[in-house]
Amino acid sequence: MKRRRILYIFCLLIVLGVNIFYVEYQIFIMLVLMLVIPACSWFVYFISALGMGISMQIKNNVVLKGSKVHLMLIKKNKYNLAFVNGQIHVKYKYYHTGDEFSYTVDIKSGLGKSAGVIDIPVDYCGYIYLWVESIDMCDYLGLFHKRKKYTGLSKVYIVPEYAQADIIQTDGGYSEDMDDAVLYLKSAGDEVSELREYREGDSPRYIHWKKSSILAEDDFIIKEYDNNIYKTVFLVVDTLETGKDKRLSVMSRIYQDAYSQGIAYLEQGIICEYVGWDNSAGNIVRYNFYDNETCMKALMGIMNLKCSVSAAYKACQKLYDLDGIELSSEPIIITYKENE
Template identity: 30%
Template sequence: MKKRVILYILSVIGIVILNCLYVNFEFMVMLVMVIVIPLFSYIIFSISKHGMKIFVKINNSVVSVGDNIDVRIIEGGNSLFGPPEGVLKAQIRYSNDGNTKQAEVEIGSGSMRECSLDFKPKHIGIVNIYFTELKVTDYIRFFSTTYDYNCIRKAIVFPQKKDGSFRAVDYQNEEDEFVLSFEETDNTEVLDLREFADGDSVNKIHWKLSMNSDDFIVRQYGEEVEKRNTIIVDLTKVKTDKFRDKLDLIYEAAYLLGLAYLEDGISARFVVWDGLEYDITSFDFDDEAGLEKALLEVMCIKCETDSLMHLNYVITQNSINLGQYPVLITMQDYESDIYDIINVEKDNLDRIFNIKDGAD
């Protein structure tokens, strides 16, 4: 824009000099055109930017990794000349991570203009799309006005579901409060440990022993056991370039384990450390819709350094009952006598969660 102004001023000065040195009709016409054309463009620009309206919407707010989030930007106005051209600045970032991607969307000419911002998310989580600034210009891009445009849209990126689809979850208007309320379990004694057999429930798998074995190891009980399992999700932010990839595996493992429990008729809960509340919180689910909602709440929790340390401290100090089968899903090297541990970096998730299909 500045280069155009400088070039314009130099052109006017040059034409004025030519008119002074040579009294010539052609030079006079050139001087008039150089002055009138920008003036006419400015008048149209001043009229067209009044009554201008911008609409932003997301056509697909629930997607899986790799699917396209289609953000539609529609510009309109009450002016006879139509709204001016412009550039809308956007920022895209995940709610659980501070990394930001910048983007600009150009709005072209016409009485009603529509364009799109295509974004293919590479990771699981809540995607926040902020539109921060709108800059409009006249048709010869000589005059401009910049507006602060505070607009935000959100989209959910879920793990890939088995049938490739997810129900649309209305999460933006939810005001439910989740309270940590662990249920008491019975004290049924473990009678034996044995290899996994057809018909066994994933509820009985001893995950810690199974990680170090070629076969799945299950607990043999004498009586019925408690029917709500606890899945502890470690959201510790690790300093590595592949953190987002590993976090995707955390979410995927939590979702798939929740599905495995539900297929066996077992209710469960996610337990995480919430740094904003400085306490642990839980999200119960009893069906697939509840699982998706619970996973959504987990994805809203911001990842922080030492989340697992805080979570483990609160659980041990307060002697919280985690149920009969607490499973910790983590990307860190961690040992515990309290939880069975699934390390997404080392353990084969395909092997773990294909039990129903008879995988070894």
């Protein structure tokens, strides 16, 4: 841009000098044209740049992983950006990991309403927000330039496809050691039907620790279960922090596993809750679901959580401490194993 202006001024001075020393009709016409053409270019540029407003429209705010986000950029009016060259810079960011990407599209000139169309491929699950960072535009001669910044945001959820999965049974429990994280799944268990005194041979996992804390040192209260009572499962979704090069793929895998396991439990007629750790609030969030649609909405709620250290462990500890919740079995921890 700067070089073009310098070159234009240099050529204009030469033609002006020739007109001074050689008064010729043809040379005078050349001088007039060198003044009028840039002036016309500036006028059209000024009209096109007036306001320079666009709106961003997204065809679908919920898309499947592996597909594309169809983004349309609409002009404020038909004359806006109609007769200029330039580019529109669009960025999008995964909220939970902070990974940021950018796209650039050429301005579509003419009197149509569209300023540009972008199809953004999305290969990872999560919640993203998109925005127009700036517009760079110039006239056709490349002598005048303008940039405008924007701040508006649009949300899109990238969700996993349905995948058939079996409920995995294991005797493992949650490990506090996050370096040895693994997908821990325990059977749902049944609701507590009554409490009784401890008997020799009772498993420690059935001890009601809160009520036992007021008894003598060697006395315990045991929880009895009724198999006929409806069952509820807590699925703790680990929003763990990992290396920058793989954190998107790790969380995408976790979201996929959480959705698959949620659907698998629903098919068994079991009510479920997703539990996640909100690090900014220092508390858990809970989303119950009872069919495929509410399961997806609950997972989208979990996608609004930022990744943090030991998120699953903190969520489990908070879950144990909540009054009014009687855990019939260990929560199901859905996390990531390094060698998977």
